[in-house]
Amino acid sequence: MKIAIPKEIKNHEYRVALTPSVVRELVARGHRVAVQASAGEGAGFPDAEYEAAGARIEQDLDALWDNAELIVKVKEPQPEEVKRLKPSHTLFTYLHLAAEESLTRGLMDSEATCIAYETITDDQGALPLLAPMSRVAGRMAIQAGAHSLEKAQGGAGILIPGVPGVAPAKVTVVGGGVVGENAARMALGLGADVTVLDKSLERLEALDHRYQGRLNTVYSTADTLEKAARESDIIVGAVLVPGAQAPKLITRKMLGDMRPGSVLVDVAIDQGGCFETSRATTHADPTYVVDDVVHYCVANMPGAVARTSTQALTNATLPFVLALADKGWQGALAEDDHFLAGLNVHAGHITHPAVAEAFGLDAIDPKSLMA
Numbered sequence: 001m002k003i004a005i006p007k008e009i010k011n012h013e014y015r016v017a018l019t020p021s022v023v024r025e026l027v028a029r030g031h032r033v034a035v036q037a038s039a040g041e042g043a044g045f046p047d048a049e050y051e052a053a054g055a056r057i058e059q060d061l062d063a064l065w066d067n068a069e070l071i072v073k074v075k076e077p078q079p080e081e082v083k084r085l086k087p088s089h090t091l092f093t094y095l096h097l098a099a100e101e102s103l104t105r106g107l108m109d110s111e112a113t114c115i116a117y118e119t120i121t122d123d124q125g126a127l128p129l130l131a132p133m134s135r136v137a138g139r140m141a142i143q144a145g146a147h148s149l150e151k152a153q154g155g156a157g158i159l160i161p162g163v164p165g166v167a168p169a170k171v172t173v174v175g176g177g178v179v180g181e182n183a184a185r186m187a188l189g190l191g192a193d194v195t196v197l198d199k200s201l202e203r204l205e206a207l208d209h210r211y212q213g214r215l216n217t218v219y220s221t222a223d224t225l226e227k228a229a230r231e232s233d234i235i236v237g238a239v240l241v242p243g244a245q246a247p248k249l250i251t252r253k254m255l256g257d258m259r260p261g262s263v264l265v266d267v268a269i270d271q272g273g274c275f276e277t278s279r280a281t282t283h284a285d286p287t288y289v290v291d292d293v294v295h296y297c298v299a300n301m302p303g304a305v306a307r308t309s310t311q312a313l314t315n316a317t318l319p320f321v322l323a324l325a326d327k328g329w330q331g332a333l334a335e336d337d338h339f340l341a342g343l344n345v346h347a348g349h350i351t352h353p354a355v356a357e358a359f360g361l362d363a364i365d366p367k368s369l370m371a
């Protein structure tokens with residue numbers, strides 16, 4: 001299989017889709033890997049390491065894309081990348097289509113086969129290729145929140161742990177999955193007063209058991225969300241309905257009840273955001289203020305810690321990349337229903353029901369493509 005690894009072009013995105021170690025595994029199995037010049041530099045992997053692993057370093061972007069059968073990326077394709085896709089391509093990357101109709105339509109028009117990391121499932125009902133980046137983003141959410149609480153950033157001027165004689169900050173995490181648990185763990189480590197809201201009693205029970213009373217677990221309702229808005233210094237948005245747009249849980253009206261200088265960190269922004277006033281920001285300009293509330297809504301948070309994130313991501317993607325390379329998309333997906341759940345677009349059709357629903361379009365059953 002001819003595999004291409006483009007350099008990521010999203011704002012301040014320094015991750016790369018494959019490390020030299022993964023390239024070595026692919027080359028050992030007879031695959032040909034082309035890596036765009038300097039693609040790994042931001043994550044600390046120079047071209048020479050890819051060459052030593054058996055990759056070809058490609059300077060010419062047209063040649064990189066045109067000659068590829070399988071393209072492995074990190075972030076959703078940007079408009080200039082969408083233009084390069086063609087029906088013979090298999091694209092394997094984060095897509096987050098429910099948040100972006102124009103990208104969805106662009107991928108349909110390209111007629112390429114597009115497999116999303118974030119909708120691949122596992123036997124436990126979890127999302128194994130989203131989880132590594134959710135761990136990173138959850139941990140970063142508290143760093144971002146702590147910084148945003150400083151006066152110079154528009155925050156209320158609160159230090160998360162407080163000091164003896166001064167109470168710590170109240171941190172509320174909405175959604176107690178992978179992002180939520182990692183955010184809660186960091187906030188606890190900093191000495192915050194932490195509450196997790198979720199609609200899943202099973203998740204709340206697991207968190208209660210694991211943290212032995214050190215955090216508060218609260219069932220998520222309009223009432224408990226309103227209370228959280230009134231009382232929190234930081235609210236982290238960490239809900240997910242896989243493949244779908246995030247529900248808007250903190251409304252514009254609730255902002256009026258929040259304390260001036262409090263902070264919303266919307267990690268769920270890559271699925272459209274779970275606060276009504278959220279809009280995607282970049283690492284270059286990560287925050288903005290609405291009604292005296294600081295909003296941090298960066299859609300590629302892990303890109304800022306590219307070395308850690310690239311290693312964590314590729315540890316998880318490796319078996320899937322090997323399967324695609326060895327068997328082709330039809331062979332790999334036909335024998336694994338969890339992998340098949342990653343197929344979002346094929347030959348102009350949407351193949352994921354939640355993505356189709358987000359835009360009122362029809363989905364085809366991906367199983368019908370496996371015959």
Ligand SMILES: NC(=O)C1=CN([C@@H]2O[C@H](COP(=O)(O)OP(=O)(O)OC[C@H]3O[C@@H](n4cnc5c(N)ncnc54)[C@H](O)[C@@H]3O)[C@@H](O)[C@H]2O)C=CC1
Nearest residue numbers: 133134137175177178179198199200239240268299300301
């Ligand atoms: N901004 C960024 O850079 C990154 C964003 N993410 C995003 O963070 C979000 C969360 O991801 P994970 O933690 O991995 O998902 P997850 O599936 O592990 O957890 C989501 C949690 O939300 C809960 N939930 C769903 N609907 C809810 C509702 N209406 N009220 C309360 N809780 C609700 C679920 O019960 C679940 O416990 C996703 O949108 C993901 O794409 C992940 C990594 C990086």
Ligand SMILES: CC(=O)C(=O)O
Nearest residue numbers: 094133270299300302
């Ligand atoms: C999950 C995601 O969007 C990211 O890691 O950037």
Ligand SMILES: [Mg+2]
Nearest residue numbers: 096270299300
């Ligand atoms: Mg995104």
